[in-house]
Amino acid sequence: MEFSKRMNLFGDEIFAALNEKKVALESEGRTIYNLSVGTPDFAPAPHIQQALLDAARDPENWKYSLRDLPEMLEAVCAYYKRRFGVEITPDQVASCNGSQEGCGHIGMALCDEGDTVLLPNPCYPVFIAGAKLAGAEPYYYPLVKEHGFLPYVADIPEDVARRAKYMIVSLPANPVGSVGNPALYEELVAFAKKYDILIIHDNAYSDIIFDGAEGHSFFNTPGAMDVGVEFFSLSKSFDVTGARISFLVGRPDVVAAFRRLRGQIDFGMFLPIQKAAIAALTGPLDMVKDQCAVYQQRRDALCGGLRSIGWNVPDSHGSMFVWAPIPERYATSMDFCMDLVEKSGVLCTPGSSFGPLGEGYVRFALTMPAERIAEAVAAIRDSGILN
Numbered sequence: 001m002e003f004s005k006r007m008n009l010f011g012d013e014i015f016a017a018l019n020e021k022k023v024a025l026e027s028e029g030r031t032i033y034n035l036s037v038g039t040p041d042f043a044p045a046p047h048i049q050q051a052l053l054d055a056a057r058d059p060e061n062w063k064y065s066l067r068d069l070p071e072m073l074e075a076v077c078a079y080y081k082r083r084f085g086v087e088i089t090p091d092q093v094a095s096c097n098g099s100q101e102g103c104g105h106i107g108m109a110l111c112d113e114g115d116t117v118l119l120p121n122p123c124y125p126v127f128i129a130g131a132k133l134a135g136a137e138p139y140y141y142p143l144v145k146e147h148g149f150l151p152y153v154a155d156i157p158e159d160v161a162r163r164a165k166y167m168i169v170s171l172p173a174n175p176v177g178s179v180g181n182p183a184l185y186e187e188l189v190a191f192a193k194k195y196d197i198l199i200i201h202d203n204a205y206s207d208i209i210f211d212g213a214e215g216h217s218f219f220n221t222p223g224a225m226d227v228g229v230e231f232f233s234l235s236k237s238f239d240v241t242g243a244r245i246s247f248l249v250g251r252p253d254v255v256a257a258f259r260r261l262r263g264q265i266d267f268g269m270f271l272p273i274q275k276a277a278i279a280a281l282t283g284p285l286d287m288v289k290d291q292c293a294v295y296q297q298r299r300d301a302l303c304g305g306l307r308s309i310g311w312n313v314p315d316s317h318g319s320m321f322v323w324a325p326i327p328e329r330y331a332t333s334m335d336f337c338m339d340l341v342e343k344s345g346v347l348c349t350p351g352s353s354f355g356p357l358g359e360g361y362v363r364f365a366l367t368m369p370a371e372r373i374a375e376a377v378a379a380i381r382d383s384g385i386l387n
């Protein structure tokens with residue numbers, strides 16, 4: 001069978017190779033500290049679980065939903081008001097099966113073959129896959145140490161900006177752990193207006209932000225609604241990653257196009273999941289804040305711990321990730337990852353899997369309790385890999 005040329009656009013799944021290594025070492029009886037994949041280890045709050053269980057008992061809720069329940073759309077609007085102080089209306093909200101799926105498909109609603117799109121490098125890989133599926137040509141804008149791992153639009157060439165259709169911005173950032181600020185967002189809005197570019201803000205980590213900083217919506221920036229949409233995922237804030245709950249929020253024409261595109265391939269979110277989403281959005285938010293404090297303790301255990309053993313890893317400012325420069329003697333981040341897990345049992349992700357500018361770094365996910373992270377740090381120290 002000759003598969004489509006499109007399939008040649010995608011490389012092998014990096015996590016599969018890492019998992020193979022993990023399984024092999026575990027079969028030898030080795031302890032593995034898995035800080036590779038960004039799946040939270042927390043449980044969803046009881047009221048969210050209960051809403052899903054109650055709804056699942058009603059056979060009516062097992063039918064195609066075919067639409068977003070009006071009360072779920074209202075719940076998103078009320079949440080935006082409560083959490084971000086932003087007024088939106090239900091026509092500005094459309095569900096998707098997680099931001100991953102949404103980012104994978106939105107390009108098809110926006111781009112024609114050969115259109116230019118602006119993507120961060122390094123970035124969350126589906127940004128690239130979504131652009132390629134749409135036939136768009138990515139222009140990668142760098143997220144580098146010199147600019148605090150933040151977008152720097154002044155460096156985007158004028159001719160590229162003129163032909164760009166959309167720009168994805170995602171802060172707090174996976175994998176680099178940088179966070180936005182109002183001046184940066186204002187600059188992005190001005191840039192988008194000047195060149196008629198749609199900003200797609202992927203806001204997966206607005207509730208995991210450290211050292212007293214506040215996580216915002218893109219729409220806290222004046223003028224953002226004229227130029228942008230935002231993926232608003234419940235996955236990380238509410239520990240519901242497997243339930244696939246996310247929304248595209250913002251400019252009504254873009255949301256309508258996205259809804260229309262998805263209407264061709266999806267019959268709607270499972271109704272018990274819609275009920276769980278409503279419970280999460282309308283329920284108490286103290287757990288979300290408490291959880292952020294726990295992530296910060298883990299960040300301190302990892303970054304502080306690694307610095308104390310001689311690895312100069314800067315503090316992450318937000319997201320559930322830490323971005324660590326690898327020792328200079330390693331040619332690639334993949335080589336270092338494999339050597340690290342072999343020698344210490346600590347599994348992380350090579351930076352190169354997030355784009356070429358990720359080379360020279362590895363990403364750790366803060367998905368274990370601080371005490372266990374401290375054990376992982378001790379295992380790295382005892383392995384001698386830093387010497």
Ligand SMILES: Cc1ncc(COP(=O)(O)O)c(C=O)c1O
Pocket residue numbers: 038097098099100101124170173174202204233234235241244245246
């Ligand atoms: C930047 C970013 N966006 C989106 C997602 C996925 O979100 P969802 O679970 O809503 O698909 C992740 C998950 O790791 C992420 O890091």
